[in-house]
Amino acid sequence: MKKFIALTLAMLMVLSLAACGSKSNAETSSSTGTSSSAPATSATETPKTDFPTKAITVIIPYDAGGGSDLMTRKVCSIVEQQTGWTLTCTNVPGGSGATGYVELLSRKADGYTVLGCTSTIVTLKAMGTIDYNYADYDVIAGYNQEICTLGVNADWANANGIDTLQDFIDYSKAHPGEVNIASTAVGGIWNVDTVYAASVVGCDWTIVPNGGGATQAVVDCAGGSVQACTAGALEIWNQASSGAIKMLAVMSDERIEAYPDVPTFKENGYDAVGTTTRSYLAPKGVPADVLAILEEAFMAAVASDDFKKYCAAQGSVAWNTSGAEALAQYESEEEIFAKILS
């Protein structure tokens, strides 16, 4: 009797493990139940292609709760609202996105698996970390750009009469090697942008990489361990609003809506543009009509007021572009990054 019970329990355990193991099966089986309305609404634009008929998996190559994760989920939720499709987001973090990017390549190019990426899709190959970059994927659409921003410790700036970007550059040139700028790890987007800016501006900045990421770099600057820092606009703004940091300039083409008083590097005569560009990718080889449907849906979501407001609150830019435009952006970013990272 005991043996029989033991055997049954063992079988149950093994079966439950097997059920949990085949994740994609579980997802489609649970979501086809809920997305019974999907086929009807999707067939409006291109009556010939019946896409999607089941849930679309969105791989998020970052940790849950992070900035990129939330933004990707926001766009997905808007797409769901607008089209009635079912999008299932799943996090596959690791290596600044590398794990997720490689994972996407192992999926079928049928349009049912997509991924929300950042500019690390350009930098990772340039650094030699992985062998793939944006050229190995189909770019569906771009949706967001976050701008590299320069901030300085307020007390230090006041003590040295630094009020504007030009003041800062003049000081740096007068005191070569003295100014420390905290940023992310080497190869991280903000770090690369800072190196690029340094070369455009012609300053000898010591870039201090911070293993704790952009947020820690900004706190270090606010606390005075370093004189300046570079990070996304929102992270710098958080400390700037309390007066601990002065937001000197942003590395975008135009001033950011949310921060109309902060000038760009371009205005000051320095053509330094540094952004992280977020877009959606699919494995290469997705049929053109399916790609077009996806592109249209994502672009519509990005164009929505809801998303624009969300981006404005983050201090980033809702970037409504087609797949081709996003691809071109990555190509131009690669030119800049490759020079710095090689």
Place this chain on the structure above:
Amino acid sequence: MDLFANALMSVLSPSSFFLLIGGVGLGIIFGAIPGLTATMAVALLVPFTYSMAPAQGIVALVGVYVGGIYGGSISACLVNIPGTPASMLTTIDGYPMGQRGEAGKAIGYATVSSFVGGIVSGIILIVFAGQVAKIAYKFGPAEYFSIAFFGLSLICAVSGGNLLKGLISAIIGLMIKCVGMDPVTSVSRYVFGYTSLLGGFTFIPVMIGLFGMREFLIQVSTGRYRFQVEQRVGKILPSLKELLHEKWIMLRSGLIGTFIGILPGAGGPIAAFLSYECTRRLSKHPETFGKGEPDGLCSSEAANNGVTGGAIIPMLTLGVPGDSVTAIMLGAFMVHNITPGPNLFTNSPDLIYAIYLGFIIANVLMLIYGLFGAKVFAKILNVPMGILLPCVAVLTVIGGYSIRNSLFDVRLVVLFGLLGYVMSCFDFPIVPMVLGLVLGQLCEANLRSALVISKGSWWIFFEHPIACVFTVLGLIMLISPLIAKILVKAVDRKKNS
């Protein structure tokens, strides 16, 4: 006063209160199941908060956080597997207590300590948030490194008596930490082409493997599971007198926990470790630690719940997360288009008060859940180990998978389980190894950042006052056993001559 009244109304409104009760309960369950952690619980719950009012949603998350950190102690005491990383130190004294038949007592101590730790951090949060947040500013790379160095120097103590093996274990932990992308230069180290390893060995599967899978393997190989420990049936909870005996330890540990929580980047395990160490070294009977000493259990649990309130402080005041859970909570704020930071206090004071109140009430709920649940939890140990252990093993596998939806991580669970088993066979303690992993992260990245700032000068660790204090303390800790030995030998020689 008006604001306070409003906040009270909103938090105690039926729907919010219900959410809070559910949140704390859910947190405890997630925390208690080895393989599911407080961080995961909060991450899973965030999407559900989208549709709620900000105050409701965030207060619910706070409840899950508080419950989750406490919940880890339950499995730590019952099956020697920390339910969340913060409860690692609780296994050291909680499990032996359970094996003595005093599982209910262990959980009782853990509950009350967690409550005290949480309330202490809550008071500091409410009264001193603004001033205390400034501490976070004072900690730059040099300061963080010095704390990590100090922590590493203390590791000798949790070696369970064998200093050499403890140090070897810690060094193995540090070496394991080196696998992955270098935190500063992003160069891949020891990755061998596995993209899943680029971020290093994922911490939770490693911890689950080292504690959970290893425990499973030990019990099966030694056949220990066949012996049921008789649990006390009568007075299951510790008496009021016994609890009061621990009051200073709980308070002090709560303070240590709050302080560590305030530092962005340092969290539960570090707080529990430092507090455990502090208690052990100040104790009149250090040799009882590790064998089911209530002092040790209380200091670990009070500290890890002290982290909860402490971590919320920089999250609210600076917009900087104090630990991994608050990092996710920050995201929840963003979703509601609220930006935590210095402006939050002027823009949304009602939200702040709601969070304060919610935090305190969550701790009270946790106390209630814990005290009433202790009897039930203790009864779990009456289930034959032969049935309990396989369930735990399955949960560890699922837990390991669920962190990154990765089968690679499941292999990590098994791999580290085997490693932990082999280590145990040779009497190598595993807590130092995990501490090496945790502290190694803090140590390396900050050491190198600090050296970049100082242009290579090591004096930076003595020039910054806070860094100097901890560095010197660390050096003293490292050198003193050696000096003590030399002195003892000299005294002996004198005596004999």
